[in-house]
Amino acid sequence: MQLTNRSKEVSNKEMTMAEKMYLPAIVQGLAITIKHFFAKKVTIPYPEVKRYLGPVFRGHHILKRDEEGRERCTACGLCAVACPAEAISMVAAERKKGEENLYREEKYAAVYEINMLRCIFCGLCEEACPKQAVYLRHDKLVPIFTERDQVVYGKEELVEKMSDRYIRTNPDAQATPTEPSFSRSVS
Amino acid sequence: MKPTEILFYALTAITLLSASFVVTARNPIHSVLALILTFFCLSGHYILLNAQFLAAVNIIVYAGAIMVLFLFVIMFLNMKTEDEEAKTTITKLAAVVVGGVLLVVMVAVFRAASMATYNPSTYSAKVGLVENLGLVLYRDYLLPFELASVLLLVAMVGAVMLGKREPGDRHF
Amino acid sequence: MELTELIIKGILIVVLFGVTLLIAMYSTWAERKVAGFIQDRFGPNRAGPGGIFQPLADAGKMFFKEDFIPSQANKWLFILGPCLAILTALMSSAVIPFGESIRYEDLLIPVQGVEINIGILYVFGVVSLGVYGLMVGGWASNNKFSLLGAIRAASQNISYEIGFGLSIIAILMMTGSLSIRAIVEQQHGFAWNLFNQPLGFIIFLTCAFAECNRTPFDLPECETELVGGYHTEYSSMKLGFYLFAEYINMFVSSAIIASLYFGGYNYPGMDWVRETLTGSLGAATGHNLATLVGTIVLFGKIFFFIFFFMWVRWTLPRFRYDQLMNLGWKTFIPLSILNVVVTGFGLLYDVKYASWAIVIVMVIMAMVSSARAPKPAVQPQRT
Numbered sequence: 207m208q209l210t211n212r213s214k215e216v217s218n219k220e221m222t223m224a225e226k227m228y229l230p231a232i233v234q235g236l237a238i239t240i241k242h243f244f245a246k247k248v249t250i251p252y253p254e255v256k257r258y259l260g261p262v263f264r265g266h267h268i269l270k271r272d273e274e275g276r277e278r279c280t281a282c283g284l285c286a287v288a289c290p291a292e293a294i295s296m297v298a299a300e301r302k303k304g305e306e307n308l309y310r311e312e313k314y315a316a317v318y319e320i321n322m323l324r325c326i327f328c329g330l331c332e333e334a335c336p337k338q339a340v341y342l343r344h345d346k347l348v349p350i351f352t353e354r355d356q357v358v359y360g361k362e363e364l365v366e367k368m369s370d371r372y373i374r375t376n377p378d379a380q381a382t383p384t385e386p387s388f389s390r391s392v393s
Numbered sequence: 394m395k396p397t398e399i400l401f402y403a404l405t406a407i408t409l410l411s412a413s414f415v416v417t418a419r420n421p422i423h424s425v426l427a428l429i430l431t432f433f434c435l436s437g438h439y440i441l442l443n444a445q446f447l448a449a450v451n452i453i454v455y456a457g458a459i460m461v462l463f464l465f466v467i468m469f470l471n472m473k474t475e476d477e478e479a480k481t482t483i484t485k486l487a488a489v490v491v492g493g494v495l496l497v498v499m500v501a502v503f504r505a506a507s508m509a510t511y512n513p514s515t516y517s518a519k520v521g522l523v524e525n526l527g528l529v530l531y532r533d534y535l536l537p538f539e540l541a542s543v544l545l546l547v548a549m550v551g552a553v554m555l556g557k558r559e560p561g562d563r564h565f
Numbered sequence: 566m567e568l569t570e571l572i573i574k575g576i577l578i579v580v581l582f583g584v585t586l587l588i589a590m591y592s593t594w595a596e597r598k599v600a601g602f603i604q605d606r607f608g609p610n611r612a613g614p615g616g617i618f619q620p621l622a623d624a625g626k627m628f629f630k631e632d633f634i635p636s637q638a639n640k641w642l643f644i645l646g647p648c649l650a651i652l653t654a655l656m657s658s659a660v661i662p663f664g665e666s667i668r669y670e671d672l673l674i675p676v677q678g679v680e681i682n683i684g685i686l687y688v689f690g691v692v693s694l695g696v697y698g699l700m701v702g703g704w705a706s707n708n709k710f711s712l713l714g715a716i717r718a719a720s721q722n723i724s725y726e727i728g729f730g731l732s733i734i735a736i737l738m739m740t741g742s743l744s745i746r747a748i749v750e751q752q753h754g755f756a757w758n759l760f761n762q763p764l765g766f767i768i769f770l771t772c773a774f775a776e777c778n779r780t781p782f783d784l785p786e787c788e789t790e791l792v793g794g795y796h797t798e799y800s801s802m803k804l805g806f807y808l809f810a811e812y813i814n815m816f817v818s819s820a821i822i823a824s825l826y827f828g829g830y831n832y833p834g835m836d837w838v839r840e841t842l843t844g845s846l847g848a849a850t851g852h853n854l855a856t857l858v859g860t861i862v863l864f865g866k867i868f869f870f871i872f873f874f875m876w877v878r879w880t881l882p883r884f885r886y887d888q889l890m891n892l893g894w895k896t897f898i899p900l901s902i903l904n905v906v907v908t909g910f911g912l913l914y915d916v917k918y919a920s921w922a923i924v925i926v927m928v929i930m931a932m933v934s935s936a937r938a939p940k941p942a943v944q945p946q947r948t
Contacts, residue, residue: 223934457693
């Protein structure tokens with residue numbers, strides 16, 4: 207069975223004198239390595255240069271508000287059910303009188319927590335949400351944490367700020383191209 | 394005392410100390426290392442005599458090659474356990490007798506030998522350098538020199554013959 | 566010797582010593598950088614611009630790690646091993662001529678640690694002693710793998726010293742001197758020994774790789790077989806000394822290759838440069854500047870060879886031990902003896918480029934044999 211055109215049959219034929227002298231082969235090898243020496247490096251030196259993430263990248267979670275600034279989440283728990291890593295947990299509460307400008311539905315999430323050590327950024331919560339409340343941002347990564355108590359993200363970190371609304375730039379984006387582009391746009 | 398004299402006495406002291414350590418050391422590895430130090434000091438003496446070539450060759454051949462092989466072989470032998478069998482009274486006695494006889498012979502030779510002197514006015518400082526040594530070896534002592542090289546060649550061929558594996562030998 | 570001469574000489578020796586250490590230090594950085602670049606990476610680039618402070622960080626790390634001595638090890642020899650390794654490595658740069666001479670008023674002081682008329686033999690002696698550091702350290706560790714590494718190092722060094730020595734004899738025959746300075750001075754301008762001794766150069770280069778325990782001959786520290794080789798049990802700065810000694814040896818070998826085969830501080834057009842500089846800047850300043858240019862040229866050659874050492878390291882895989890021994894004993898020794906004989910004939914009948922005859926014959930033989938070889942008909946692999 208042939209998988210590629212580059213495969214070579216192994217043979218144990220007698221080496222010719224030129225092959226026994228090693229030197230031609232060594233020069234060939236040195237030529238290959240020096241070519242790589244001057245080749246463009248594929249490494250992206252991360253904190254200084256950031257890789258272009260693409261319009262469908264799944265990054266930091268966000269709990270959306272609607273146009274009037276009310277939280278969309280109704281604490282139905284479908285995201286928590288859909289989550290394969292069981293990273294999401296929530297406590298539901300009933301909306302009191304006078305809170306209509308805060309919560310869109312009659313039931314809301316008093317506590318909404320995502321454990322970022324468990325989350326695998328699969329985006330199934332986003333798929334499962336019937337209220338279009340939870341999204342994974344395409345433009346922001348979850349920041350590095352060093353302590354255990356920084357791991358669980360509550361509503362503080364998750365709910366969208368009205369001053370800094372998240373709009374997915376290209377909702378009709380195609381699927382990620384198979385070959386990731388190395389364009390180094392600093393986001 | 395002139396600096397060279399101080400050097401000479403210091404070197405001599407180290408030579409004698411390390412040479413006696415070669416015989417008295419219990420661990421053969423220490424013994425070999427002390428022997429290497431002795432060779433070094435001998436090379437130092439050669440340099441004091443302005444025989445740089447001899448000093449370098451002494452280090453290359455003795456310290457650099459032969460002693461490495463000594464060390465090599467001793468490392469292979471497991472000398473951790475005290476090998477009491479080899480140190481019976483008779484062996485010790487024989488060693489003392491042999492050493493004593495050697496000492497007597499050497500003392501006798503040095504008593505009989507006439508020390509060569511030199512004339513400071515005609516003495517050339519270059520007498521020990523490699524050009525002069527080469528001229529002496531290849532002009533005045535050509536036959537002994539070549540005979541010695543033939544002897545070494547024969548010894549080498551013999552060593553290769555001994556080390557060669559014969560068809561039926563065990564492969565290990 | 567006058568006082569001024571002594572002072573200048575002293576400063577010179579201190580500077581050369583410092584430069585040796587500095588180059589060895591930055592060779593560790595360069596090694597990782599070259600490795601990175603060859604493997605399409607950047608190499609260390611966090612400590613300072615381009616990772617330039619990496620050696621300092623490494624040294625700091627080395628000093629603060631636990632200095633461990635195994636309980637069953639021979640304590641004094643365990644400490645002696647790395648000391649010997651670094652001592653012998655540092656000794657050998659004393660006789661290398663790094664430049665012509667410095668002129669101070671009427672004094673001409675050669676840019677060299679010490680000029681002895683058996684310079685090359687001195688280098689040999691010191692190199693052959695370098696193996697004691699590895700052997701003593703490997704044995705004293707009281708570890709089978711260390712001992713095996715030490716024994717490999719010893720037998721490899723002894724074997725390749727012969728080829729090493731024989732390949733130089735051809736050059737000594739052509740020069741008629743054992744002094745490295747005399748050898749370098751004879752290659753004035755562009756009359757480099759490389760053009761007379763191509764085969765000797767290749768043998769010498771390969772043996773230098775083996776003497777430095779560099780890939781493809783780094784069997785004494787072969788990780789896949791011997792854990793870490795002779796320095797398995799070493800940690801902290803003792804390990805640092807072993808690694809440092811390797812880089813100093815690399816620098817010294819590069820300097821010797823450059824001096825013996827690539828003309829040392831000689832370069833084409835050096836006479837013109839000297840005349841122009843002395844003409845325009847006066848005798849002393851011009852002379853010193855011309856010497857400086859020569860030294861810079863020599864360091865350029867040395868850096869190229871250090872780079873070559875690294876280039877080869879990240880290109881070639883390790884030899885197997887029997888291949889190593891076969892190459893040393895059955896290929897290099899006969900070839901270098903042949904080279905000596907042919908050079909001798911060349912000197913006798915005044916043919917300057919006699920040594921090329923061997924190279925040409927070898928190339929023709931190789932071409933004929935590959936032409937006559939059966940075409941690569943694919944054979945099924947036998948089991």
